[in-house]
Amino acid sequence: MKAIIVGAGIGGLSAGIALRRTGWDVTIYERVTEVKPVGAAISVWSNGVKCLNYLGLGAEVAKLGGRMDNMAYIDGLDGTTMTRFSFAPLVAEVGQRPYPVSRAELQMMLMEAFGDTHLHLGRQVTEVAQDGDTVIATLEDGTTDTADLLIGADGARSVVRTHVLGAAPERRYAGYVNWNGLVPVSADLAPDDQWTVFVGEGKRVSLMPISDGRFYFFFDTPGEPGETVPREAFRDTLRAHFDGWAEPVQRLIAAIDPERTNRVEIHDIDPFHTWVKGRIALLGDSAHNTTPDIGQGGCLAMEDAVVLAIALQTNTLGVEDALGRYQARRSGRAADLVMRARKRCDVTHAADPQKTRDWYDELRREDGTKVMRGIISNIEGNPLG
Ligand SMILES: Cc1cc2nc3c(=O)[nH]c(=O)nc-3n(C[C@H](O)[C@H](O)[C@H](O)COP(=O)(O)OP(=O)(O)OC[C@H]3O[C@@H](n4cnc5c(N)ncnc54)[C@H](O)[C@@H]3O)c2cc1C
Ligand SMILES: NC(=O)C1=CN([C@@H]2O[C@H](COP(=O)(O)OP(=O)(O)OC[C@H]3O[C@@H](n4cnc5c(N)ncnc54)[C@H](O)[C@@H]3O)[C@@H](O)[C@H]2O)C=CC1
Ligand SMILES: O=c1[nH]c(=O)c2[nH]c(=O)[nH]c2[nH]1
Numbered sequence: 001m002k003a004i005i006v007g008a009g010i011g012g013l014s015a016g017i018a019l020r021r022t023g024w025d026v027t028i029y030e031r032v033t034e035v036k037p038v039g040a041a042i043s044v045w046s047n048g049v050k051c052l053n054y055l056g057l058g059a060e061v062a063k064l065g066g067r068m069d070n071m072a073y074i075d076g077l078d079g080t081t082m083t084r085f086s087f088a089p090l091v092a093e094v095g096q097r098p099y100p101v102s103r104a105e106l107q108m109m110l111m112e113a114f115g116d117t118h119l120h121l122g123r124q125v126t127e128v129a130q131d132g133d134t135v136i137a138t139l140e141d142g143t144t145d146t147a148d149l150l151i152g153a154d155g156a157r158s159v160v161r162t163h164v165l166g167a168a169p170e171r172r173y174a175g176y177v178n179w180n181g182l183v184p185v186s187a188d189l190a191p192d193d194q195w196t197v198f199v200g201e202g203k204r205v206s207l208m209p210i211s212d213g214r215f216y217f218f219f220d221t222p223g224e225p226g227e228t229v230p231r232e233a234f235r236d237t238l239r240a241h242f243d244g245w246a247e248p249v250q251r252l253i254a255a256i257d258p259e260r261t262n263r264v265e266i267h268d269i270d271p272f273h274t275w276v277k278g279r280i281a282l283l284g285d286s287a288h289n290t291t292p293d294i295g296q297g298g299c300l301a302m303e304d305a306v307v308l309a310i311a312l313q314t315n316t317l318g319v320e321d322a323l324g325r326y327q328a329r330r331s332g333r334a335a336d337l338v339m340r341a342r343k344r345c346d347v348t349h350a351a352d353p354q355k356t357r358d359w360y361d362e363l364r365r366e367d368g369t370k371v372m373r374g375i376i377s378n379i380e381g382n383p384l385g
Contacts, residue, residue, distance in 0.1 A: 001025065002147040004137050006125045006160055008035055011284025011301030012153030013110035017055050018309035027145065028114070029137065031124040035107055038264050040181045041216030042103050043208060045375070046096040047382035048299030051306045054384055060109050065099025066209035069193040071371065073363045076200035079246030082360070085368025094379045100208040100216055102182070128163050130278045149319050150280045158286030164277045171267040173225045174291045176349045179238065180218040181261040185209060189248050189255070198249055199360060202350025203241060205249050217252060222349055225265045234258040266291050268342060271335030276323040283308060288334035293345040294378050296337050304330055307383045333381055340378065
């Protein structure tokens with residue numbers, strides 16, 4: 001049986017590896033010649049790591065992961081610690097460490113695991129269709145390919161989604177811009193074994209350790225969408241947003257490399273529950289586009305890949321039946337996490353300033369239990385337990 005996957009991001013490659021392991025002949029078409037993810041790094045929470053373990057990539061991802069043993073929230077303005085705690089109880093409860101990793105390295109790991117024989121870069125799929133039991137992908141040069149199954153892992157601006165839904169859903173601007181990149185670890189920024197988050201004024205600055213002595217940083221700043229900021233102005237723009245903030249934040253702004261800093265206007269899409277049409281299925285951001293506020297978009301894509309492969313392997317009534325079961329198992333969980341991320345986004349970024357002030361007060365009384373409960377509840381409900 002042959003599957004065509006559109007898109008070689010985290011979702012498409014994970015699905016390719018998962019399906020190949022269960023005997024499928026898989027071809028992936030990827031639009032770009034070099035896959036450059038929108039962010040510098042990604043936190044693969046324990047549910048995502050479990051999926052990579054399941055795909056046989058446990059040792060590799062552990063090598064890429066930073067040691068995130070503790071977490072601290074710091075008052076961004078005065079630099080005082082609001083709460084600091086160990087992640088050990090979280091790891092013990094869910095049974096797996098989380099790994100913040102470089103995106104480029106994660107992408108490379110997945111590409112190497114899939115191999116390049118059936119991965120076609122620089123090939124854009126323009127149209128998908130189904131005729132009887134055959135799916136047909138048309139590429140930009142007019143050529144076609146056929147298979148028994150097609151997976152749209154083509155991201156937030158998916159063309160396969162437009163086919164499945166019959167319309168393109170609107171992306172909703174979440175109200176903030178995320179600036180992210182990597183800097184060398186330095187004790188005058190934050191401890192190297194800790195996820196450190198500075199909060200204040202509905203803004204946020206985060207430092208997460210990844211492998212090889214690097215921090216993944218991001219700044220979240222409120223603002224209108226559609227603004228163009230030249231790279232030369234990145235540092236001054238951040239300085240203006242964080243004027244009066246504590247010393248480590250000023251040092252971080254001085255340490256960033258604007259040429260390698262990504263500026264992303266954050267969007268999501270209202271959850272929808274139709275992910276499948278006949279033998280064509282959506283997976284990853286094409287099926288559920290979330291804000292990054294709980295760090296679960298990529299993890300959900302990996303979960304989709306595992307569940308899809310298991311559904312196709314364990315059900316024998318046919319591809320369409322298995323895809324229906326995949327949709328039934330996944331769309332509720334994904335919708336839940338999209339809405340949880342949206343809620344955290346609003347609290348973090350002061351959609352209602354009083355709620356954000358209340359959250360800051362709560363963090364000052366926090367011993368880690370509630371924050372870990374929140375993160376654990378995102379991890380629980382994953383398909384691998
Ligand atoms: C700032 C930010 C921070 C984030 N942080 C985290 C985090 O910490 N943890 C986490 O789990 N998630 C995080 N995410 C979410 C995560 O990045 C996404 O959920 C994940 O990358 C989705 O993977 P995907 O494979 O579904 O889509 P994508 O990565 O978008 O891949 C889709 C691929 O399809 C290709 N493609 C598109 N159209 C076509 C076509 N017509 N033909 C051929 N190829 C096509 C694209 O070129 C692309 O390579 C974050 C997102 C952002 C924006
Ligand atoms: N679907 C589920 O399993 C659960 C849903 N909820 C929903 O959440 C609501 C409760 O909201 P809150 O009290 O705000 O709880 P919450 O779980 O969203 O947040 C609690 C604390 O944990 C932190 N937190 C949560 N996820 C985080 C992450 N990924 N990274 C860093 N910090 C994180 C928050 O900042 C906050 O300080 C309820 O209304 C309920 O509907 C709460 C728990 C479980
Ligand atoms: O851009 C991000 N924002 C977050 O709130 C978050 N949380 C997380 O784990 N990873 C990320 N990434």
